[in-house]
Amino acid sequence: MPIATVNPATGEVLKCFDPLSPEEIETRLQRAASAFTRYRLTSIEDRGRWLEAAAGILEGGAASIAEMVTTEMGKPISAARAEVEKCARGCRFYARSGRELLADEPVDGSAVGARRAYACYQPLGPVLAVMPWNFPLWQVMRFAAPALMAGNVALLKHSSNVPQSALFLEELFQRAGFGDGVFQTLLMGADQVEPVLRDPRVRAATLTGSTPAGRSIGAIAGGALKPSVLELGGSDPFIVMPSADLERAAEVAVRARCQNNGQSCIAAKRFIVHDSVADDFERRFVDRMGALRLGDPLDEDTDIGPLATEQGRLDVEELVADAVDKGASLLCGGRRPEGAGWYYPPTVVSGVTPAMRMFSEEVFGPVASLFRVGDIDEAVALANATDFGLGSNAWTQDPAEQDRFVRDLDAGAVFINGMTTSYPELPFGGVKESGYGRELAAHGIREFCNVKTVWLGGG
Helix, strand or coil, X not given: CCCEEEXXXXXXXXXXXXXXXXXXXXXXXHHHHHHHHHHCCCCHHHXXXXXXXXXXXXXXXXXHHHHHHHHHHCCCHHHHHHHHXXXXXXXXXXXXXXXXXXXXXXXXXXXXXXXXXXXXXXXXXXXXXXXXXXXXXXXXHHHHXXXXXXXCEEEEECCXXXXXXXXXXXXXXXXXXXXXXXXXXXXXXXHHHHXXXXXXXXXXXXXXXXXXXXXXXXXXXXXXXXXXXXXXXXXXEEEECCCCCHHHHHHHHHHHHHHHHHCCCXXXXXXXXXXXXXXXXXXXXXXXXXXXXXXXXXXXXXCECCCCCHHHHHHHHHXXXXXXXXXXXXXXXXXXXXXXXXXXXXXXXXXXXXXXXXXXXXXXCCEEEEEEECCHHHXXXXXXXXXXXXXXXXXXXXXXXXXXXXXXXXXXXXXXXXXXXXXCCCCECCCHHHEECCECHHHHHHCCEEEEEEEECCC
């Protein structure tokens, strides 16, 4: 895949970039190793000050940064601005809480025969991040802000269709005051990832992407005895029970499915509704989905922009066609519009069965599957009938049902009466084929630390 910015609203190639040569990659690996020897000794205060500076740069340039993101991958401009603002928030969270999150943890010395004992968190070294295009800034910041705050240095292999976002991130951290080599972007193809990850100077890896990509990175890292964090695909359930506020649930359901033009791992994808309220919810949901405005993502009035790549649209079309051919019903959408760009309309499909690919595969576009169930047992069983386990949503006012969903939904997150999203303050990640490890919160900053035991005797 060429390294290029291709405007998904028009299909026009805007800018191409040459991949790094093996010699250039080697130079950057040397630079990262050298930078770590210095950067690991910097103070928490300095790292926090630089992250605060990065947040200020993001906020000050939000309009132009958002336009770059929208032009590269097609999300509505309002969503791109929100992504920039979220990155600034993530920087500030770790800048201001890093000392507390990385504080030594004392242990009762007398219990272990020591004058003093504690665990401390120390950085591992250069970390390779393999990142996707759908949130080209936030996906990286989720890893970079905690990793840099902990004293690691970063090597970014970004998706080949967002090279300008990738280069901007390197520039951002340089402008903020982080030293040479602390954060570097590697413009390279997927075939270069394995040799870089196997290089002994690289000490860990993180990937956000597909399950097959996660298997590959996990296997390589495991073979080299390096830790890895994998945030992979999702097919999140959105369960609606009889006591739910249907108007609010339907409103949030549309945002939960169509956020980022439907291209989000934690977007709700399977809508599981109790029979007693299914007709009412379906009417509200389908009406709202059908009313969304498809158009130029730089237009402030646009709700849904184009999908990021031509292949992405083909993948969505194939999944919908497979379902319809096997007996599913289209309640709205389902047909690409005329004209340029990789647009696909908000679509609702009912009657999906296990024989259809859509039942088990992630649909990475604004397509919702609608299911009906008779009780909470059936809702939980259907929600868990997937190889994925990233996020989940459940709508109910019944405390007993809420407790049941929290206990039994097999996912990395459960959101009750709200939309699954990520916050710097909460750990983020999945189970099953949605990956392992956690980003964000205390868990995220400690993933790439050596948890070192310290025992001090009296001699």
